[in-house]
Amino acid sequence: MANYKAQLSHLNSELELGETTRDVQCPFCLKQNGDFAVTRVDDGLLYKCFRVACDSRGFVPSNLGEWNSREFLPFSSSVRKTEEYPYESHIIKLNEKQIKFLKDKFYLTHEELLFNKIKWCSKTERIIYPILSKNGNTKGYVSRYYKELSNKIYDGVKSRTYWINRDNNYYNVSFPYLEDYGADETFVLVEDIVSSIRVARYAQCIALLSNSIPTNAMKLLVGKNVSIVLDNDAIAHALKIKKRYSLFFKSCQVIPIDKDPKNMNDDEVRKNIIANIKII
Numbered sequence: 078m079a080n081y082k083a084q085l086s087h088l089n090s091e092l093e094l095g096e097t098t099r100d101v102q103c104p105f106c107l108k109q110n111g112d113f114a115v116t117r118v119d120d121g122l123l124y125k126c127f128r129v130a131c132d133s134r135g136f137v138p139s140n141l142g143e144w145n146s147r148e149f150l151p152f153s154s155s156v157r158k159t160e161e162y163p164y165e166s167h168i169i170k171l172n173e174k175q176i177k178f179l180k181d182k183f184y185l186t187h188e189e190l191l192f193n194k195i196k197w198c199s200k201t202e203r204i205i206y207p208i209l210s211k212n213g214n215t216k217g218y219v220s221r222y223y224k225e226l227s228n229k230i231y232d233g234v235k236s237r238t239y240w241i242n243r244d245n246n247y248y249n250v251s252f253p254y255l256e257d258y259g260a261d262e263t264f265v266l267v268e269d270i271v272s273s274i275r276v277a278r279y280a281q282c283i284a285l286l287s288n289s290i291p292t293n294a295m296k297l298l299v300g301k302n303v304s305i306v307l308d309n310d311a312i313a314h315a316l317k318i319k320k321r322y323s324l325f326f327k328s329c330q331v332i333p334i335d336k337d338p339k340n341m342n343d344d345e346v347r348k349n350i351i352a353n354i355k356i357i
């Protein structure tokens with residue numbers, strides 16, 4: 078089956094974004110009777126075979142290599158330049174004031190600050206939230222301005238995202254520290270890193286770093302129970318995600334909230350989010 082990616086890749090140019098076809102043969106069970114669905118998304122193709130005996134599903138990125146014509150465009154949208162900033166040497170331990178601020182504002186514990194490697198940038202005077210892999214490797218940073226902590230004049234950009242160590246296989250989301258991302262089939266999706274740390278006390282969680290699902294993250298989420306937790310402003314968008322990707326999840330629900338999990342106390346997180354997660 079090694080060649081199924083090449084076999085499907087022509088659909089990148091044939092399908093419109095968001096369009097689904099059921100006309101192609103399943104490269105796994107070789108049936109061609111409408112049971113195999115392929116949908117084009119931002120960076121590739123999602124596929125699923127509805128034959129129970131086959132049940133293949135997955136994602137084929139569009140930038141696979143020479144057969145992909147987009148690769149020859151001078152400015153590929155899927156390639157982002159590595160930012161040079163922040164320089165590691167400016168990233169230092171949090172001081173007592175910053176620790177107290179984060180504990181008071183977001184109900185974070187000392188261990189959560191430590192295990193999630195939250196730090197301070199002395200040059201930009203911002204809190205540095207590392208973007209972490211499942212294993213706790215730093216893939217990038219979100220630097221966040223708080224007027225209470227900085228003497229600098231606010232430059233109009235509250236948070237900036239820097240990727241320092243992202244490879245093609247990375248999911249492009251941030252994993253809050255968990256002792257073990259085990260066999261749990263459920264993922265809660267939230268927008269920001271601090272919210273993901275708060276929810277991770279009770280459920281497996283990832284931070285999308287935006288209000289949509291990065292296409293790379295679909296590789297992680299295919300076949301899982303997915304609960305999308307987004308605030309009311311982003312609900313229309315969340316429903317769109319649900320409609321577009323539902324086929325590929327084991328189950329998918331949208332949990333609307335009126336404030337970010339990071340601004341909820343523990344009772345509110347449990348009552349408004351955790352209690353509403355439906356496990357299939």
Ligand SMILES: [Zn+2]
Nearest residue numbers: 103106126131
């Ligand atoms: Zn099949």
